[in-house]
Amino acid sequence: xxxxxxxxxxxxxxxxxxxxxxxxxxxxxxxxxxxxxxxxxxxxxxxxxxxxxxxxxxxxxxxxxxxxxxxxxxxxxxxxxxxxxxxxxxxxxxxxxxxxxxxxxxxxxxxxxxxxxxxxxxxxxxxxxxxxxxxxxxxxxxxxxxxxxxxxxxxxxxxxxxxxxxxxxxxxxxxxxxxxxxxxxxxxxxxxxxxxxxxxxxxxxxxxxxxxxxxxxxxxxxxxxxxxxxxxxxxxxxxxxxxxxxx
Numbered sequence: 056x057x058x059x060x061x062x063x064x065x066x067x068x069x070x071x072x073x074x075x076x077x078x079x080x081x082x083x084x085x086x087x088x089x090x091x092x093x094x095x096x097x098x099x100x101x102x103x104x105x106x107x108x109x110x111x112x113x114x115x116x117x118x119x120x121x122x123x124x125x126x127x128x129x130x131x132x133x134x135x136x137x138x139x140x141x142x143x144x145x146x147x148x149x150x151x152x153x154x155x156x157x158x159x160x161x162x163x164x165x166x167x168x169x170x171x172x173x174x175x176x177x178x179x180x181x182x183x184x185x186x187x188x189x190x191x192x193x194x195x196x197x198x199x200x201x202x203x204x205x206x207x208x209x210x211x212x213x214x215x216x217x218x219x220x221x222x223x224x225x226x227x228x229x230x231x232x233x234x235x236x237x238x239x240x241x242x243x244x245x246x247x248x249x250x251x252x253x254x255x256x257x258x259x260x261x262x263x264x265x266x267x268x269x270x271x272x273x274x275x276x277x278x279x280x281x282x283x284x285x286x287x288x289x290x291x292x293x294x295x296x297x298x299x300x301x302x
Contacts, residue, residue, distance in 0.1 A: 062078045063076070064076045064078055064089075065160060065163075067160035071224050072094040073094055074093050074158055074161070075091070076090070077092070081102065083282045083283060084282045089170055091135060098223075100136075101136055101138075103281070103288070104136070104138040105277060105279035106252060106277040107139045108138055109277045109292065110139060110251075110277075111131075111142035111212055112146075113294060114212050114248045115127065115143070115149070115210065118210060118248050122246065122300065125147075125150075126150045127146070127148050127149045128151045128206075128209050128210075129143050129149055129208060129211075130152075130153050130155060130199055130210070131152065131213075132154075132211065132214065133154075133156060133213065133214040134161050134165065134184065135214065136170050136171065136172060137170055137176050138172055139252075140154050140172070141176060144181060144182060151181050151182075151183070152181055153183045153199075154176075154182070155185050156187070157188045157215075159186045166184070185200065189215065194230075194238055198242065199242050207241075207243060208242060208243060210249070210250065211250070212249075212250045213249070213250065213251045213252065215227070217255070219251075219253065220255065221254070232264065236264065236265055236267075240268055240269065245297055245299025246296060246300055247297045248295070249269060250292060251292070255291060256289070256291060257276065257291050257293075258274075261293065262274060262293070269295030270295065270296045270297070271294070271295065271296045273295075275291070275292045276289050276290075276291055
């Protein structure tokens, strides 16, 4: 019997809405596509992962440009389909990776092997998937990891909201004020890097927010091919470094 053109692999109600994982055949791209949706919004598609992957590479390159040479401890905020995390693990200089994901269903889909990158993550002993609210952890005095409250990291790479102005939940908005990077910097080692994915063009107001706390702040535009358009699409990656020399 022929496989259905659209197959729902997972579904779950959440405080933010109904989240679902589906696989469909895309006749334009001529490939199977995995997608995560929140209600009627697309959160992630396996067709468009270039900027998420490039964000991981840019963050690690920024660490090296500041003088660090490996043994990196990295946090990724937001699991999605796992492409950002898998790209972090592709770097042999990464010692450990913790992925913090607020939606337990997404962690479950990875642990059950329902998403393309799941094998890369679960098979790597450096990787830990943690169910938790990244934004609440940044704002609390308890640290990013509940069982290691004093731990700091070389890089924090964030891919949760659509952009600093288009957030998935109202509670996330405070992170994109000056207080957000100020609290985040407490979880970075001196010389540690923060990277953020955005679906919108570079936002000068947000660059000013980051620049009030972090050094070497910039926005990188990442172009990628789009089978539905005659010209490339683009996402933005923001980068900033905690002041101080790497230790």
